[in-house]
Amino acid sequence: MSEKTILKFSDETAAIATKIVARYPEGRHKSALIPLLHLAQAEFDGWLSVPAMDCVAEFLSIQPIEAYEVASFYSMFNLKPVGKCTLEVCRTSSCWLSGAEDIVRHLEKKLGIKEGQTTADGMFTLKTVECLGSCGTAPMLQCGGDYYENLTLEKTDKLVDSLRAEGKARVYTNDNPVNID
Amino acid sequence: MGKKILLANDHIEGIRFLDTYRKHGGYASLEKALKSMTPEQIVEEVKTSGLRGRGGAGFPTGMKWSFLAKPEGVPRYVVCNADESEPGTFKDRYLMERIPHLLIEGMILSSYALGAKTSYIYIRGEYFYVARILEQAIDEAYAAGLLGKNILNSGFDLDLYVQIGAGAYICGEETALLESLEGKRGNPRIKPPFPAIAGLYGCPTVVNNVETIAAVVPIVNEGGAAYAAIGVGNSKGTKLISASGHINKPGVYEIELGVPVEEFIYSDEYCGGIRNGKKLKAVVAGGSSVPILPTELILNTAAGEPRLMSYESLGDGGFATGTMLGSGGFIVMDEDTSIVKNLYTFARFYHHESCGQCSPCREGTGWMEKILHKILHGHGTLADVDLLWDIQSKIEGKTICPLGEAAAWPVAAAIRHFRKEFEDFIRNGEHVNDVKHYYRLNNLTALIN
Ligand SMILES: Cc1cc2nc3c(=O)[nH]c(=O)nc-3n(C[C@H](O)[C@H](O)[C@H](O)COP(=O)(O)O)c2cc1C
Numbered sequence: 001m002s003e004k005t006i007l008k009f010s011d012e013t014a015a016i017a018t019k020i021v022a023r024y025p026e027g028r029h030k031s032a033l034i035p036l037l038h039l040a041q042a043e044f045d046g047w048l049s050v051p052a053m054d055c056v057a058e059f060l061s062i063q064p065i066e067a068y069e070v071a072s073f074y075s076m077f078n079l080k081p082v083g084k085c086t087l088e089v090c091r092t093s094s095c096w097l098s099g100a101e102d103i104v105r106h107l108e109k110k111l112g113i114k115e116g117q118t119t120a121d122g123m124f125t126l127k128t129v130e131c132l133g134s135c136g137t138a139p140m141l142q143c144g145g146d147y148y149e150n151l152t153l154e155k156t157d158k159l160v161d162s163l164r165a166e167g168k169a170r171v172y173t174n175d176n177p178v179n180i181d
Numbered sequence: 182m183g184k185k186i187l188l189a190n191d192h193i194e195g196i197r198f199l200d201t202y203r204k205h206g207g208y209a210s211l212e213k214a215l216k217s218m219t220p221e222q223i224v225e226e227v228k229t230s231g232l233r234g235r236g237g238a239g240f241p242t243g244m245k246w247s248f249l250a251k252p253e254g255v256p257r258y259v260v261c262n263a264d265e266s267e268p269g270t271f272k273d274r275y276l277m278e279r280i281p282h283l284l285i286e287g288m289i290l291s292s293y294a295l296g297a298k299t300s301y302i303y304i305r306g307e308y309f310y311v312a313r314i315l316e317q318a319i320d321e322a323y324a325a326g327l328l329g330k331n332i333l334n335s336g337f338d339l340d341l342y343v344q345i346g347a348g349a350y351i352c353g354e355e356t357a358l359l360e361s362l363e364g365k366r367g368n369p370r371i372k373p374p375f376p377a378i379a380g381l382y383g384c385p386t387v388v389n390n391v392e393t394i395a396a397v398v399p400i401v402n403e404g405g406a407a408y409a410a411i412g413v414g415n416s417k418g419t420k421l422i423s424a425s426g427h428i429n430k431p432g433v434y435e436i437e438l439g440v441p442v443e444e445f446i447y448s449d450e451y452c453g454g455i456r457n458g459k460k461l462k463a464v465v466a467g468g469s470s471v472p473i474l475p476t477e478l479i480l481n482t483a484a485g486e487p488r489l490m491s492y493e494s495l496g497d498g499g500f501a502t503g504t505m506l507g508s509g510g511f512i513v514m515d516e517d518t519s520i521v522k523n524l525y526t527f528a529r530f531y532h533h534e535s536c537g538q539c540s541p542c543r544e545g546t547g548w549m550e551k552i553l554h555k556i557l558h559g560h561g562t563l564a565d566v567d568l569l570w571d572i573q574s575k576i577e578g579k580t581i582c583p584l585g586e587a588a589a590w591p592v593a594a595a596i597r598h599f600r601k602e603f604e605d606f607i608r609n610g611e612h613v614n615d616v617k618h619y620y621r622l623n624n625l626t627a628l629i630n
Pocket residue numbers: 233234235236237238239240242262263264265266267350351352353354355356388389390391393394582583584587
């Protein structure tokens with residue numbers, strides 16, 4: 001790349017970001033950094049490229065390094081490209097006791113990738129993550145903002161098939177429906 | 182029947198919404214407080230109630246509140262800790278997604294009591310949809326004049342915001358949380374100064390767990406003395422327990438503190454016994470950080486008394502034979518469970534979550550994970566058990582924040598109570614209790630490779 005890529009928030013996202021910045025006292029706008037990095041990740045293909053982080057830094061008038069050092073600390077920020085749907089399977093104790101490994105194995109076979117990898121068609125990334133507060137409904141996985149709980153191999157199959165059929169990216173956005181039973 | 186205070190109405194349809202919440206007595210506490218109580222009176226009621234922090238440490242809430250500095254002209258903040266990342270704990274999520282207004286009412290009451298005009302709920306990023314539920318509820322509260330300027334014509338103003346994190350267990354530690362809320366990496370601060378003196382933006386701040394804040398609502402409504410009449414000893418009131426693992430009925434249960442552990446595990450009102458008719462092997466009673474106890478020590482104390490679900494009874498015997506109530510993350514393991522492999526998932530967790538500031542924690546958690554990984558691979562030696570013991574003993578007390586202890590205690594307790602199982606595992610290269618686990622071990626080994 002010879003020229004530096006410059007990314008900018010859409011007007012819609014910029015309006016949300018401006019509202020977030022207003023939550024903090026005068027001069028404390030840096031508090032908006034994490035929420036804005038989430039916005040950037042959702043807007044720019046599910047991961048934080050350097051230009052995406054620069055966009056946030058510019059918006060908040062902070063040094064780019066302040067955005068990089070925060071982005072690299074938190075596990076929800078992807079610093080590398082990911083598939084349209086990231087399947088994040090919990091691997092901690094209660095999930096493990098309830099068969100989380102079997103789910104991971106099964107997904108690896110079904111998707112033809114190893115944990116941490118992305119399918120060739122760019123549809124799925126498979127990750128294992130630490131306890132997501134769903135231990136009573138273990139095993140579970142998260143995709144975008146949604147929790148899929150009490151998983152069985154069949155349920156996992158169905159989920160993957162329906163996500164594939166949908167073909168849409170799943171990110172954390174305010175458009176996610178809130179559906180609890 | 183146990184007494185339910187926080188979750189008395191959790192199954193009412195629509196309780197998530199303001200109308201229904203109010204129809205069932207919601208915001209009566211706030212009206213009472215704003216009409217007839219001074220902030221100091223609320224602090225007094227909370228002191229009288231004997232409420233202890235429900236985030237894990239169990240520090241008396243009233244006392245914490247009375248430490249809050251009140252310099253002239255400096256804003257004060259109330260921050261709710263909704264980071265809930267301690268493995269085995271999911272009660273705050275349940276409370277927030279079912280009855281978000283209970284937390285919001287508690288936040289308004291606490292902010293009024295402590296003189297905060299802006300308050301934040303810091304919620305873990307993975308609970309994104311829960312944050313949306315809270316935000317919708319907050320919008321309802323603003324529209325009804327329960328938040329914003331001149332709340333219920335009392336002259337009290339409050340703005341309440343939800344702040345989302347981005348995946349870091351350490352941000353549940355209160356000073357790391359404040360750093361994160363300031364837009365930084367979640368590195369815990371050196372204390373003192375405590376947040377009560379210099380917290381958010383250097384201003385006096387109270388950080389409390391979701392359940393603690395929610396409990397302020399019934400305390401104001403019924404009075405501190407009524408709350409203190411529930412429970413046992415210095416364990417007052419009720420506690421939300423997140424029950425998971427090999428039980429028939431995993432879920433969130435509100436218990437009156439003092440219920441016998443045996444009743445909690447076996448009665449149909451709670452966990453409903455061990456799944457598939459198996460026998461109980463061990464319990465982690467208060468979230469991954471607290472010491473694991475084998476059946477005989479979790480059901481009864483070393484002195485032979487029935488063990489109760491309370492701060493004192495679970496702590497009876499110290500770490501030699503006891504444990505802690507912690508966050509109330511109650512993980513049950515049946516007879517087929519490999520303690521070694523369960524411990525590996527904990528060790529991996531703490532290594533992953535160490536912020537990396539302090540060498541004993543950063544390096545020690547890494548070594549503990551590596552050694553357990555080696556044992557799981559069938560390459561362990563008997564000396565590794567002593568090495569694990571040695572490493573854990575060199576983390577405790579040598580770090581800025583208690584994540585060090587949280588990582589060390591589970592290792593120490595597993596070895597203390599199940600040393601023979603580690604040795605057998607090392608000798609045989611596997612957990613020999615049953616075939617299913619042998620199969621699983623192969624899976625795990627493949628996963629690691
Ligand atoms: C590593 C670590 C993680 C913690 N995680 C949480 C958490 O997720 N939620 C919480 O309420 N407290 C957590 N705590 C405890 C907080 O530091 C603090 O004690 C608590 O929020 C105070 O509120 P309380 O007095 O109402 O319990 C954690 C502590 C440590 C050391």
